[in-house]
Amino acid sequence: MPTRRAGIARDAFTARRRAPLNRGAILEAAISMADEDGLEAVTMRRLGQRVGVEAMSLYKHVSDKDDVLAGIADRVAGEFVIPSRETDWRDSLRASYLAAHQVLMRHPWAASLLESTLQPGPARLAYLEAVVGVLHDAGFNLLDVAHAFGALDSHLYGFTLQATSLPFDVSEAPETAAALAEALPPEQFPNLIAMASMVAEADDGYPLDFTFGLDLLLDGLARRLASQAT
Amino acid sequence: MPTRRAGIARDAFTARRRAPLNRGAILEAAISMADEDGLEAVTMRRLGQRVGVEAMSLYKHVSDKDDVLAGIADRVAGEFVIPSRETDWRDSLRASYLAAHQVLMRHPWAASLLESTLQPGPARLAYLEAVVGVLHDAGFNLLDVAHAFGALDSHLYGFTLQATSLPFDVSEAPETAAALAEALPPEQFPNLIAMASMVAEADDGYPLDFTFGLDLLLDGLARRLASQAT
DNA sequence: ATCGTAGGCTTACTGTGTAAGCTTGTCAAG
DNA sequence: CTTGACAAGCTTACACAGTAAGCCTACGAT
Numbered sequence: 001m002p003t004r005r006a007g008i009a010r011d012a013f014t015a016r017r018r019a020p021l022n023r024g025a026i027l028e029a030a031i032s033m034a035d036e037d038g039l040e041a042v043t044m045r046r047l048g049q050r051v052g053v054e055a056m057s058l059y060k061h062v063s064d065k066d067d068v069l070a071g072i073a074d075r076v077a078g079e080f081v082i083p084s085r086e087t088d089w090r091d092s093l094r095a096s097y098l099a100a101h102q103v104l105m106r107h108p109w110a111a112s113l114l115e116s117t118l119q120p121g122p123a124r125l126a127y128l129e130a131v132v133g134v135l136h137d138a139g140f141n142l143l144d145v146a147h148a149f150g151a152l153d154s155h156l157y158g159f160t161l162q163a164t165s166l167p168f169d170v171s172e173a174p175e176t177a178a179a180l181a182e183a184l185p186p187e188q189f190p191n192l193i194a195m196a197s198m199v200a201e202a203d204d205g206y207p208l209d210f211t212f213g214l215d216l217l218l219d220g221l222a223r224r225l226a227s228q229a230t
Numbered sequence: 231m232p233t234r235r236a237g238i239a240r241d242a243f244t245a246r247r248r249a250p251l252n253r254g255a256i257l258e259a260a261i262s263m264a265d266e267d268g269l270e271a272v273t274m275r276r277l278g279q280r281v282g283v284e285a286m287s288l289y290k291h292v293s294d295k296d297d298v299l300a301g302i303a304d305r306v307a308g309e310f311v312i313p314s315r316e317t318d319w320r321d322s323l324r325a326s327y328l329a330a331h332q333v334l335m336r337h338p339w340a341a342s343l344l345e346s347t348l349q350p351g352p353a354r355l356a357y358l359e360a361v362v363g364v365l366h367d368a369g370f371n372l373l374d375v376a377h378a379f380g381a382l383d384s385h386l387y388g389f390t391l392q393a394t395s396l397p398f399d400v401s402e403a404p405e406t407a408a409a410l411a412e413a414l415p416p417e418q419f420p421n422l423i424a425m426a427s428m429v430a431e432a433d434d435g436y437p438l439d440f441t442f443g444l445d446l447l448l449d450g451l452a453r454r455l456a457s458q459a460t
Numbered sequence: 461a462t463c464g465t466a467g468g469c470t471t472a473c474t475g476t477g478t479a480a481g482c483t484t485g486t487c488a489a490g
Numbered sequence: 491c492t493t494g495a496c497a498a499g500c501t502t503a504c505a506c507a508g509t510a511a512g513c514c515t516a517c518g519a520t
Contacts (some may be wrong), residue, residue, distance in 0.1 A: 020466085023465075030478075043506085044509080045507080053467090055508085056468080056469070056510095057468045059509075059510095060466075060467060062266075064509090065509090113344065115392060117395045117396075117397050118397070125419065132422060136421055146429075147442040150389065150437075151443030151446060153388065153392060154384070154385050155443070156344075156388065157391060157392065158383070158384030158385055158386065158387045160388065162380065162384055167348070167349050188359070189355065190359075190363075191362040191363040192358060194372060195372060195376060196368070198372045207380075208380060209377055211315075211377075212381055213381030213447065216381060216447050217446050220447075220449055220450055221446070250498065273476065274477060274478080275476080283498090284499065285477085286478075286501080287500070290497075290498060295478090418493085
């Protein structure tokens with residue numbers, strides 16, 4: 001079957017050539033796969049299948065699987081809302097961290113990825129630069145900036161990880177809590193059972209409130225700033 | 231080669247039978263493997279090799295690989311220091327969370343495991359019960375207990391994860407920071423470069439301070455308690 | 461008309477978790 | 491002493507994983 005370049009076959013190839021598969025399309029596919037079926041569902045073979053290509057073809061646009069992971073992590077970082085340096089630092093950071101939390105809740109796999117050992121990409125770097133800038137502009141010295149940033153980021157990733165990796169769905173928290181309260185030995189875990197009962201009877205769902213810890217931290221930082229200004 | 235039960239062969243088998251491999255030994259081996267070479271180095275085959283047995287033999291004592299992971303996670307939880315309910319709640323929790331942080335730094339793989347989707351084991355449950363108990367005894371209402379606990383745990387796991395997954399060794403932070411400060415485009419990342427320079431010149435290492443955020447949270451909680459008592 | 465190149469495919473190798481079934485020493489009951 | 495159930499371990503096999511190496515073919519510039 002030698003060269004063949006007329007008619008249908010040609011068109012098919014032309015069409016295939018027209019969108020010759022780029023890095024962005026691969027990463028988009030990987031993100032939606034992870035969103036739908038979890039990060040562990042993202043394999044090179046399935047990813048290739050998703051974009052209509054054999055697994056090995058991906059390696060023309062991507063160097064590694066780690067490269068894919070770093071890529072989708074940085075795409076998610078790109079969804080973060082860069083904090084404004086015009087408005088009050090506290091409001092600005094609060095809004096930004098709240099938005100980041102919501103982004104990470106939309107992509108539950110991303111928190112562990114961003115906190116993993118991968119090198120930060122350009123989007124993450126830009127975000128870091130902005131947060132550090134806001135803190136510095138607010139009047140914190142460099143060491144406190146580092147500390148504050150560490151504390152805020154810890155809360156963001158720690159809380160989100162906790163929220164996304166509960167061993168049950170949040171919507172069915174009351175039922176799970178009720179079952180838990182029944183299953184635990186009462187004399188051994190009175191406090192846990194009390195908590196579980198509260199959750200079971202609450203009608204507004206699981207008491208996961210990102211802002212609680214966030215405001216605790218921001219309050220503390222504001223007070224620290226005020227006492228230093230003295 | 232029919233039944234043979236005298237002499238050396240018999241002793242060898244007896245010796246092998248004397249320590250017929252139990253769940254605890256397997257988990258201990260898994261923990262030290264993870265400590266030495268990382269969690270991804272813990273495979274069933276290597277684990278079997280470590281305890282002198284074929285991989286499939288492990289399944290007589292362990293139901294799954296997930297069972298192994300849950301097991302080692304709960305062993306680490308067993309190293310946590312249960313907070314005392316006798317002393318001041320703030321001191322008690324501070325000491326306890328500090329100790330937990332140190333435990334997790336000794337077992338860098340454990341943070342992500344404890345925060346994963348696995349069901350909590352008995353040791354973790356006991357720890358949770360104690361922390362919740364201390365908070366409740368301190369005078370927080372149940373909802374605030376849940377919130378406070380969530381914030382403290384977020385800090386613990388978020389911070390530890392951050393500290394254990396830096397893309398470089400903490401001891402060589404100054405060099406890495408210096409290299410980073412040089413590599414980043416100066417006009418684009420002035421603040422990050424300032425931070426990196428500070429780290430590069432600091433002689434007391436990387437400014438990772440678990441207590442900074444922890445005290446921020448505890449201060450906030452204490453104030454909340456005081457204002458409620460009014 | 462030729463040829464380098466880029467996008468894609470095929471094949472193959474090693475390493476993973478684990479299902480299924482086999483072998484063999486131990487120990488209690490007859 | 492025999493027998494047979496049982497538990498610990500081993501062997502084999504399978505369906506996945508990531509990815510190295512090399513081939514095939516249409517496109518674009520010369």
